[in-house]
Amino acid sequence: MVARYERIADELRGEIIAGAHPVGSQLPSEAELAARYGAARGTVRQAVAVLAAEGLVGSRQGARRIVLGRTRSQSFAELHSFAQWARANGYRFGGQVIAQRRRPAGGTEPARLGSEEVLEVLRVRTLEGEPVLLERTVYAGWVAPAVEELPADCESVTEALHASIGLVFAYGEHLIDAVPAGAQDARLLGVRRGSPLLRQRRTTTTHEGRPVESSDDRYRAGSVAFSIRNSIGANPLVRHAGDLRFGAGEHMFEL
């Protein structure tokens, strides 16, 4: 059972993507949409709120909503699952575990992952036959057995874990920056040492806030880019900082 506002949002999104509402044009007013769909104004507002959150439309009090773009963001799942992102975009992709071992948690890991023993996995992901991503993932102890069950060439770890133990990656925090390729990075990704990599560090938790994994993913430069659309009203994005000299923290944009 899909909610009514979602169906309305889907339909409006479809119209925008199809070009019925060109970029820069005005959307029908809430009252018009309510009449068209035979829904209450509140329901229509929920629908357009979805589109606004996706960055497709912008709105401000007093003026009609305007169309900002036509590309849809599928943000969360794609940010967590390489496979889901690649599949949604029609790319050929693959994966291969290079190394995997259990070890005691160290540093901030016990606090971040909430377990004393962790499972460390090194995976290479390919896109269109080319290695583009190196994943260094640390799993909390309680998911380790399920992860060890997976085949080495498992296409989608996220989906496999959902199927096997019903695990859902519900919340995540991501840090994106650029780093030079180390020796191992260079070898596995087929680039020169020191060449630029786009790094995404993430920590994910379940619905209950239970930590699942913490990962350091490195993309070959030129292979992928992150895209964000935002507005002054709805603020998904902000910046943070660290220190060049002390190297203790680093400057950070919060998205």
Next chain:
Amino acid sequence: MVARYERIADELRGEIIAGAHPVGSQLPSEAELAARYGAARGTVRQAVAVLAAEGLVGSRQGARRIVLGRTRSQSFAELHSFAQWARANGYRFGGQVIAQRRRPAGGTEPARLGSEEVLEVLRVRTLEGEPVLLERTVYAGWVAPAVEELPADCESVTEALHASIGLVFAYGEHLIDAVPAGAQDARLLGVRRGSPLLRQRRTTTTHEGRPVESSDDRYRAGSVAFSIRNSIGANPLVRHAGDLRFGAGEHMFEL
């Protein structure tokens, strides 16, 4: 006049940051909050929706909301304005125009910026005395005069343009990736050629969707990082297979 739901959100956020609701704990139910604040349930829902959008709390049907984190994501303006971000975080910062010239629009610029003549500006930004950011910005013709009025060491272009012509950067689209430093990048940022830079390409528009600028900003590696906190909606692992397929260009994560 601040909205009621915003005041409630502020108060709850304050309680979370202060530790009254530790990370992992449950928030009071909507009914309790409504009673406490003497507000309708809908109003309370709006308040907690704000916190959810900030990534502070997570929610799912049937269960109480839980606290996910204590760090607050700030304003949108900080993504567009280096100065506002740096100031809000208490950093010393500066800026200097290196080159500036008008030229005819080329390539996709007429379409992106909606003008035939543009103003190209090259700026270096410093943080704590160190050059960390190189901005190559192309302004639409209609803002060019106002930009040319600015002093070469203008601290905040965004604020200056707001003060002089009432310009508001309302919507933005950002593409984040990693690139090797070119000769000019290396010289101005004080790094070696080919070393990693974090690149943020952005296009900004006004409230009405009128294009203002298009920029290529490059950060020294290790100086800044982008941070995103997100959550899965209601739909766990459901994805539509290949409903969208954009041929051109590079692979993109859309956030």
Next chain:
DNA sequence: TAGGGGAACTTGTACAAACAAGCGAGCACC
């Protein structure tokens, strides 16, 4: 013609009510 004043329109906020759907704990049963 340029400018000010307003009226109509549009989105934002707030309240109230009702039902649907999912979660969790406690209870009964095997």
Next chain:
DNA sequence: GGTGCTCGCTTGTTTGTACAAGTTCCCCTA
């Protein structure tokens, strides 16, 4: 002891109403 089920709690969805606040555009006036 463990399993399954029911019931109460909590969040999600939808409708309706009313007013507030900001925008847009037309018209009237100087």
